[in-house]
Amino acid sequence: MKEQEAKTEQRKVNGDYDFKQTLKLLDFDEIKRELIEYAISEEVKDNMANLEIHKDYYLITRHLRETTEARAILDVAGTVPLHSLSGIKQIIEKLNRHEILRITEISSLSLFIKDTSKMRSFMLERVENTSSVSNYALGIDLLTAVYDELTRCVNTDQIDDNASSLLSKLRKRIDITEHKVKLKLQDYLIGSKFQGMLTDPIISQRDGRFVIPVKSEHKRNIEGLVLDRSRSGGTVFVEPAAVKKLSDELAQLRIDEENEVYRILSELTNLLASHKIQLYRNYEVMVTYDFLFAKARLSRKYQASPAEVSQNGRLKIVEGRHPLLGAQAVPLNLELDHKNRNLVITGPNTGGKTVAMKTVGLFCLMNQAGLHVPCGKETALPIFDKILCDIGDGQNVQQNLSTFSAHITNIIKIMAQADNRSLVILDEIGAGTDPSEGMGIGIAVLERLNKKGAYILTSTHYNEIKAFADRHPDFKNGSMAFDLKTISPLYKLNVGKSGESNALHIALRIGMPEDLISRAHEIAYKEQHDYSDFNASYERALTASEAEVEELLSESAEASEVVSANVSGHVSEKSSKNKVESQFAPRKISPYKEGDAVYITTMNKNGIVYERENAKGDVGVIVLGKRIKVNYKRLKPFIDSSELYPEAYDLDIVFESKENRKKNKLITKGKGKGLVIEKKGNQ
The missing domain is CATH 1.10.1420 (MutS, DNA mismatch repair protein; Chain A, domain 3)
Structure with a gap:
């Protein structure tokens, strides 16, 4: 019994991913609502409520081309003679059922025929014949003789005296x-x-x-x-x-009048019924125009343009703006392809990570629906069969699922359905549980999705996931810019550079005690760091000239205490004499060994360790071809030597010149009498 219940529960977890949830999470439902407002006919409004996301390249390009042409017509003409189409389809269906039309219904069809004629003239007189949008007008039948007979017999919802x-x-x-x-x-x-x-x-x-x-x-x-x-x-x-x-006598005359009116209505109905195919075709053309010009109006509202439909997997967004943010949207620039298809975005909370990812997903949905997107030229979007998202809290009270459980349930469904034609968006992957376990789950999920060939956009605060993205050839890091001076996000995505959450800096700037921040840094990063002079040095660094910054970066670690101030590249200068360390703090020996690749925070550069930490805590690092000493606190692990070199690899090949290696070989053989090996010192 328990086994059966477990299987039932597993089926619930492994159920189909809800694509409607994707449309909601990525704000596509809001886009549809705005699009519906621009439609005139109820049928088009209903169709837009179920707007299809296409997967065929040629169908998508055709829809985009038509939207572009409709937008061009609208920009020139300003207005288009559309008809409301209210009740027209139902009236034509009555003709199919051989029902006699009422006078008001005949009047409605008369006005419809008039407006379709206007649309035909408008399109063929003002638009080039090469336009596929104008070619729809060729399908409109003028029905001139029918219109003339209707207007002769019907006048302002009344049968005219001269009808017979x-x-x-x-x-x-x-x-x-x-x-x-x-x-x-x-x-x-x-x-x-x-x-x-x-x-x-x-x-x-x-x-x-x-x-x-x-x-x-x-x-x-x-x-x-x-x-x-x-x-x-x-x-x-x-x-x-x-x-x-x-x-x-009067009553009889009125009966005779009523019978004659009915006879005339029957004749007019039969006339219209004999042209019901043309009427229905005209109706379909007007529905098409209503749909196209609604898309054109939406494009004009968003100041949008068509994106290229990429067939080679290239995803490039140039100056992309989330359509629902209007003038507040900060332009997004991003480029991914089959070789670099995965992006890990870091940065502070409320810094715009989720908006950036949602913009990418929303653009792809809009593009595949034949809609323009608010972007610059050269924007290109691939076709995805599936767009799978895990965004937001997701807590389900009715099913008694925690936030973490809800996320994991969703991610299981995503992994089951993702393939190389999928875009996967994961917000704060691995969050909501023990950090070490959450980090492990996050990396494992990213590895699995990557093996499936999916495009991945994910955000995280975990340093381990950032490091994973730095090391993995299929991933790259990105960060959201943050202004520490104003303690506010800039909402700008910088691709190729990981960011920090800036929690300690923000807390310090808004008044948390410096000693508490220093202790928090020690707990978080397993190293000591003095924040006592941060605010003053921070202000100096913000106003420093480029020459002063370069001078600070060129100094050795022994002569300078330079730390990264924020993800935008500002620096903060500190004096070592103000450094206060607890005498009871245990002395940690840095783990860096010869051959390890490390990241030097003071220089924003990578280097190779050639000498382990000395008594002063300085590590020998080769960077930009020079050997310098850098305090271990200014280093971060990048790639372990075991991953860079084969087992038993001779690191002298990396650290020593060819001449010194020859001398060393002769000395080892006892043939190096008088030879001196000169070691390069700090430069």
Whole structure:
């Protein structure tokens, strides 16, 4: 029983990834809502609510080309003669069912035919014939003869008197007979014989017959038929016997008129039914134009342009702006391809990592839906069969899943479906649990997705994942710029350089005690660092000239205490005399050994260790062809020597000149009498 429950639970976890969730997470649903606002017809609005994400290269390029042409037409003309299409499809369907149309429905089709003719003229007169958008207008049938007959017979939702000679005669006789009836009734209103018998001197109608209002007590004094009475009972409405014959004649004339109108409606319906194929084709063309110009209006709102549909896997975004951020959007520049398809983005919270990743995913969705994206020229986007996302909290209270569990459940589904035609976006991978385990899970997931050939965009605060991306040939780092002076993010992505979360610097700048920050640094980075002079030196570094910065970077580690101030490259100068270290702090021997590749934080350069740490804590490093001594605190691990060189590799090949190696070989053989090996010192 327990085994069965476990299998059921596993099936839930391994269920299909919800693509609708991707559309929501990447804000594509919001884009659709704005697009729907620009559509006129209800059918197009419904179609846009289920806007398809295409995967065929030629279909996507065709849709994008049409959007581009529609935008060009809109930019020149300003407006386009579209029709609301309200109820038109339903009226045409009534023709298929052989139902007689009402007068209002015939009027609607008459106006529709007129507007389709306007659209045809507009497109063919103002747009080049080479345009595929203008070519749709060639499918519009003018239906001139039909329109002329409809307008002859129907006038402002009424059948015109001249629709037929019989109808014209009937309506003339109706007018004459009505006039005779009213003249006779006037005798009752103004005649002295009936004074005081009437409630009001007016003529009204009941069931299409003319009556006069008579007081109840006098109803027997006027010969006629009572057709109605007031609610109070004080008034009865009498059709006098003197007008009954004329009223009967009038009623018959109206029946004859109604029959003739029905006959005319039948003829007009049959006329329209004989052209229902052309009407439906015209309707489809107008639906297409409504859709195209809605996309064009959205493109104009976003100041967007078409992206190239890449067939070689190149993903390049130039000056891309998230469409929903408007003028607040900071341009995004990014380039990935099959060889460098994975990006790990680092930086402080609320620094724009998630927005940058969502912009990439949203652009791909919009592009494959035939929409323009707000970007610069040379932007190119590949076609993805699947875009898989794990963004946000994702906590599910109903299913009793924690944030971490919800993320892992989603990631399992993503890994099951990802392939080399997928874009995977993972926000804060491995977060929500023990940092060491979360980091391990994060790297393992990235390795698995990479083996599947997926494009990966992920954000992280884990230094180990940053280091993984630095080492792995299929990954590269990126960071979100941050201004420590204003303690605010710049929302700019710098590709090729990992960033820091800047939590300690931010906490210090807003007032946390310096000794507490120093202790936090020691715990986090397993090294001591003095922040006592940070604020003053930071201000100096921010205003330092480029020449002063270069001078600071050129000094050796023994003569300078230069630390990185932020991810944008500012530096902060510190004086070693202000350095305070606890006398009880254990002395740590740095792990760096000969052959290790290290990162020198003071110079923003990589180097190779040629000499282990000495008593002063300085490590010998070869950087830019020079041998210098760098304090171990200014180094970070990059690549272990075991990964750089084969086992038992002679490191003298790396560290010693060819001449010294020859001398050493002769001395080893006992043939080096008088030879001196000169070692290069610090330079």
